[in-house]
Amino acid sequence: MTDDAAAAPTCLARPLAGPGDVGCAAARGVDGRPLHAAALRFFWGPMDCGKSTMALQMNYNHARQGRRGLVTTRIDRSLGPQVTTRIGLSHTAIEVTDDLDLRALVRGRWDEGVRVDYLICDEASFYTVAHVEQMAELVDSYDVDVYAFGLATDFRSCLFPAAQRLFELADEVARIQVEVLCWCGREGLLNARVVDGRVAREGAQVVIGDTVDTAEVRYQVLCRRHYRSGDLGPRR
Numbered sequence: 001m002t003d004d005a006a007a008a009p010t011c012l013a014r015p016l017a018g019p020g021d022v023g024c025a026a027a028r029g030v031d032g033r034p035l036h037a038a039a040l041r042f043f044w045g046p047m048d049c050g051k052s053t054m055a056l057q058m059n060y061n062h063a064r065q066g067r068r069g070l071v072t073t074r075i076d077r078s079l080g081p082q083v084t085t086r087i088g089l090s091h092t093a094i095e096v097t098d099d100l101d102l103r104a105l106v107r108g109r110w111d112e113g114v115r116v117d118y119l120i121c122d123e124a125s126f127y128t129v130a131h132v133e134q135m136a137e138l139v140d141s142y143d144v145d146v147y148a149f150g151l152a153t154d155f156r157s158c159l160f161p162a163a164q165r166l167f168e169l170a171d172e173v174a175r176i177q178v179e180v181l182c183w184c185g186r187e188g189l190l191n192a193r194v195v196d197g198r199v200a201r202e203g204a205q206v207v208i209g210d211t212v213d214t215a216e217v218r219y220q221v222l223c224r225r226h227y228r229s230g231d232l233g234p235r236r
């Protein structure tokens with residue numbers, strides 16, 4: 001690789017706008033800065049696989065390197081503007097509402113003189129498709145890295161709309177490698193919603209619950225076989 005090639009921004013699935021668009025070599029952000037190689041990355045896995053823990057670890061790692069970022073979430077289990085994890089970590093976060101524009105959020109910080117190098121978007125499956133489009137624009141036009149963490153599928157085993165859009169648009173998609181096991185010992189894949197001791201097959205896509213036994217609406221990670229049969233295993 002020549003020095004020129006090393007210095008050139010990497011083009012990550014950036015479509016050319018038209019004949020006048022000379023492509024990545026001249027790519028500049030909305031503030032005129034040359035773009036580096038920001039990326040949209042989506043990390044997914046079932047409940048309890050450590051997504052929020054990884055999100056906070058990533059925030060910590062980047063902050064240690066002197067980068068500045070924002071942490072956002074939606075419907076965290078604490079029901080507050082923070083990211084909490086089952087192993088006890090927590091971090092304040094910006095609550096993402098339908099009306100929140102992630103681009104405006106970043107621009108607002110810039111206007112205040114605050115640098116934003118990256119976004120950590122926890123519980124991203126609960127965001128809207130428009131939010132995912134905004135994430136892509138933040139990468140392509142603002143040179144902001146976006147790391148999204150979330151579930152792929154809902155309790156019916158169907159993709160969340162935002163997760164689907166992330167699979168379609170992300171530069172990189174990674175399944176989180178912390179294994180969650182079904183009660184039978186097989187790898188847990190699907191998030192079953194348990195109501196009155198049975199696996200629910202219909203209902204609203206998002207209903208707040210937890211994976212602890214005492215929760216009114218409970219979720220239990222199952223292997224595909226036991227998700228399909230609805231077998232929740234022996235009581236713990």
Ligand SMILES: [Zn+2]
Binds near residue numbers: 184186226
């Ligand atoms: Zn199983």
